[in-house]
Amino acid sequence: MKKNCVLCLFFSLSLLGCHAQKNTSKTGTGSKASDSVQTEVVKAQKSAPVEVNPEIEKLAKVISSMSDRCKAEMKNGSLEELLADLHKVLAVEASFPQDDLSLYYLIDKKHPVDESYVPAHLVKLQSNNFYVVNKKDIYLREDAEAALREMAGNAKTDGVTLDVSSTYRSYAYQKNLFDYWVKVDGLEEAERESARPGTSQHQLGVAIDFGSIDDDYDTTPGGKWMYKHASEYGWSLSFPKGYEDVTGYRWECWHFRYIGVEACRFQEKWFNNVQQYMLEFIDAWKKMQ
Numbered sequence: 001m002k003k004n005c006v007l008c009l010f011f012s013l014s015l016l017g018c019h020a021q022k023n024t025s026k027t028g029t030g031s032k033a034s035d036s037v038q039t040e041v042v043k044a045q046k047s048a049p050v051e052v053n054p055e056i057e058k059l060a061k062v063i064s065s066m067s068d069r070c071k072a073e074m075k076n077g078s079l080e081e082l083l084a085d086l087h088k089v090l091a092v093e094a095s096f097p098q099d100d101l102s103l104y105y106l107i108d109k110k111h112p113v114d115e116s117y118v119p120a121h122l123v124k125l126q127s128n129n130f131y132v133v134n135k136k137d138i139y140l141r142e143d144a145e146a147a148l149r150e151m152a153g154n155a156k157t158d159g160v161t162l163d164v165s166s167t168y169r170s171y172a173y174q175k176n177l178f179d180y181w182v183k184v185d186g187l188e189e190a191e192r193e194s195a196r197p198g199t200s201q202h203q204l205g206v207a208i209d210f211g212s213i214d215d216d217y218d219t220t221p222g223g224k225w226m227y228k229h230a231s232e233y234g235w236s237l238s239f240p241k242g243y244e245d246v247t248g249y250r251w252e253c254w255h256f257r258y259i260g261v262e263a264c265r266f267q268e269k270w271f272n273n274v275q276q277y278m279l280e281f282i283d284a285w286k287k288m289q
């Protein structure tokens with residue numbers, strides 16, 4: 001059975017448009033990009049258009065709308081497989097609370113939430129048998145707290161205690177925090193580490209800063225455990241090393257966002273384990289007509 005693949009389809013689209021590549025792609029992990037393009041052009045010239053799954057066409061458009069860096073880093077597997085995996089992730093989304101923003105909600109410097117947004121189901125965190133809380137009066141979304149509890153319980157079994165230092169932040173709190181860092185470091189440096197109000201994952205109630213909230217967290221038992229196991233419990237590192245141009249923030253080894261296990265798998269398999277790529281992709285899929 002002939003299949004479309006991500007790289008072939010991307011090049012086909014850019015050179016030929018959607019219709020020309022129908023039924024002409026090949027299963028292509030590892031095929032050279034230049035070979036793919038030439039093969040696609042020749043085949044497309046010879047073959048008449050045939051029916052194609054409209055969702056595959058939509059997928060191709062979404063991929064072509066992604067940044068060049070994202071496209072270069074995406075796994076070059078079959079589009080049918082990518083589509084099936086996407087549907088698995090979206091099926092899980094149906095089980096999220098429907099009276100709140102999705103756990104996949106894209107929030108970043110270009111996609112703010114309203115000043116008035118507060119998560120619908122916040123629960124207060126207190127130190128317990130599973131994790132330690134370093135601060136008073138901190139809150140998370142209920143589903144994120146449950147996932148934290150499960151994760152921390154398993155860390156504990158491995159002899160590691162996870163300590164939580166910062167969680168939900170209101171718009172007003174984030175504004176004060178950002179203003180503070182601007183005063184301390186200046187605007188340019190503050191922008192690299194602190195979010196402007198309305199643009200922080202912390203306002204969604206799904207992000208946690210662990211431990212010392214500095215680069216040293218990477219070397220602690222908690223930090224090491226998180227890098228190895230966090231995704232097994234649906235937690236994803238939001239701002240990885242070397243992706244400041246993608247995420248807008250420098251490496252933050254202490255900041256994790258809860259997106260669910262299925263989305264973590266999707267991110268690892270298709271998006272080079274970059275959360276920003278995956279969330280942008282899902283956002284583009286939802287908005288694409």
Ligand SMILES: [Zn+2]
Pocket residue numbers: 202207208209255256
């Ligand atoms: Zn953070």
